[in-house]
Amino acid sequence: MTVRTPALVTLWMCGLLLLLASAAVAITIGPAALSVTDVYRIVAEHLGAGPSGATRLQDGIVWQLRLPRVALAAICGAGLALCGAIMQSLLRNPLADPFVLGVSSGASTGAVLIVVLGAGAGAVSLSGGAFAGALLAFAVVLMLAYAAGGGTDRVVLAGVAATQLFSALTSFIVLSSADAEQTRGVLFWLLGSLAGVNWSDVLTCGLVVAVGLACCVGFGRTLDAFAFGDDAAATLGVPARRARMILLVVTALITAALVSATGAIGFVGLVLPHAARFFVGPSHLRLLPTVTLLGAIFMVWVDTLARTAFAPQELPTGVVTALLG
Secondary structure, X not given: OOOOHHHHHHHHHHHHHHHHHHHHHHOOOOOOOOOHHXXXXXXXXXXXXXXXXXXXXXXXXXXXXXXXXXXXXHHHHHHHHHHHHHHHHHOOOOOOOXXXXXXXXXXXXXXXXXXXXXXXXXXXXXXXXXXXXXXXXHHHHHHHHHHOOOOHHHHHHHHHXXXXXXXXXXXXXXXXXXXXXXXXXXXXXXXXXXXXXXXXXXHHHHHHHHHHHHHHHHOHHHHHHHOOOHHHHHHOOOOHHHHHHHHHHHHHHHHHHHHHHHOOOOOHHHHHHHHHHHHHOOOHHHHHHHHHHHHHHHHHHHHHHHHHOOOOOOOOHHHHHHHHO
């Protein structure tokens, strides 16, 4: 399906407006007794308008809980969908997603080491441990793939092996060392949750995703060439090995940053790139901005559903994405 440039710009503008509208509605939804007017007055106060008249508790609910959570949901959805599109193109595999490199499992192991064993003696936070574990897993995948001769199929196989390895390590640590309360907390994080995020998480993940998106869009033509295979890409003057390594590192860093803040949220990077291709086709200069917007809108509503469907009980966001996926 070919979309002409004016129609594409219109589609992106509509998507951006829909994202802003989704976020504006999502921050008004929750179990707390806050009217729509109260919510917007609180936001306006923090943006420089007059006093909202809200209590300190109401202000904290909106500005410290709901707003950063909605913002990070959009960032997380955008980043995971972007990584999914990149992975499917690099590996020429429609089933590839951001976690095919074992990044999620490595992050889970790093987080569990911090929570259960107290590794780092308080010097490393849970998100820091998760990020370090994700990068370690990615390094293991690259070494395994290189030792096996390289190639996209070797990367996939190495990713599967690393996923099983770190998943087994995580299970072993939890079952052998954690008490019931720790196990419950770790399980909730492993299933993916946006509960407890803060503005620091929003800033960090937003910066990583923005830089990653700019880098990936810069390789848009290169990603199109990968569709014909490495040999064909080489004849077109594309340095296939170097470009693949750069993009794999970029997707690994984005995934590691997101997983360290939210836990493992699956299926976003698997399903949404296919949906975006249906609207704008396979060209990556069209696909990447589209799938980023689609992922952001999708995750805002998924997280809203996760925190309100069974209120006051909250579902892990990863459970909802898995059910929808």
